[in-house]
Amino acid sequence: MTPLLTDIIRQAHRLRSHIQRLQEEIERGPRVLKSRQEELEQARRHHQEHFDTIKRLKLKQREEEGALKQIEARLARLEEQLLTTSSAKEYQAKLSEIAQARERKNALEDSILATIMELEEKTAASADVEQSWQQAQAAFGQYQQEAQERLVRLQQELQLSQEELHRWESQLPEDLQERYDKLVRAKGPDAFALVKNRYCQGCHTLLSEQCLLELRNGIFHRCFNCGRMLYPEEGM
Ligand SMILES: [Zn+2]
Structure with missing residues (x-):
């Protein structure tokens, strides 16, 4: 039975609206993917920066501890020299050198303490940072799989709708x-x-x-x- 012309118009309206929505959803896919990739990249950077900071702090601590050892050795030498100094002028000069070295030593010790505290804080957060990164990767993997399945579904539905539209319009x-x-x-x-x-x-x-x-x-x-x-x- 041939359908009424107005029935064909009705079906064409329904199907063409549906096809347009499907096409828009398919076209949205790559944009959503891009924003999800940016989120993943942000998570990766956060993870990397965290562990880079720990590496940098450990290096800083080693360097400062090395410098502290040197200054301690220098202080010991200066104090020893002080005992054998005979001239008053030289004695004063040594005292001033010793005072400077002590100041430097104190500053280094403060800095080392601050570095150690920062390191402890960062290290304590490492498990959480690692877990967040794992979760971000898993969520992205799941998104990718779902997006792929959705795309296949949308394309199948698009094809069926186009075929149905063609059947109506050919009448x-x-x-x-x-x-x-x-x-x-x-x-x-x-x-x-x-x-x-x-x-x-x-x-x-x-x-x-x-x-x-x-x-x-x-x-x-x-x-x-x-x-x-x-x-x-x-x-x-
Ligand atoms: Zn009108």
Whole structure:
């Protein structure tokens, strides 16, 4: 049985709207992927910076401890020399050198303590940082798999919808085909409108009783105001 022309218009509207939504969702995929990749990269950087900081602090601690040993050895030498110094002038000079070395030693000890405390703090957080990084990787892996499955589903549905659309549209009367194609090419799903309570749902214009009556009988009409191809509510 040949369907009413208005039924074809109705199905074409439904299917073309659906196809457009599917295509938009498919096109959104790469953008979502990019933002997820950026999130993963941020997590990777955070993880790397954490352990780089620990390495840097350990090196700093080693260097400062080396410097401290040198200054301690120097202090011991200076104090020894002080005992054998005979001239008062030289004695004063040694005392001043010793004071400077002590100051340097104190500063190094403070710095070493601060470094050790920072290292302890960072090290205590390492397990959490490591866990966050593992979780970020797992979440990304799961996202990738789900996105792939979703894409396959969307593509299958797109193909089925396109086939169904083709089945409906191939039943359009030949004399309408060219005009129909032109409208659809220009406006996509917006080339169609449902008529509800005599109002065109594309532009909310009131249509004539006569127009509605003819639509119910399957006669082709475009809205006199917006030009959309019309179809009546189902079962009316
Ligand atoms: Zn209209």
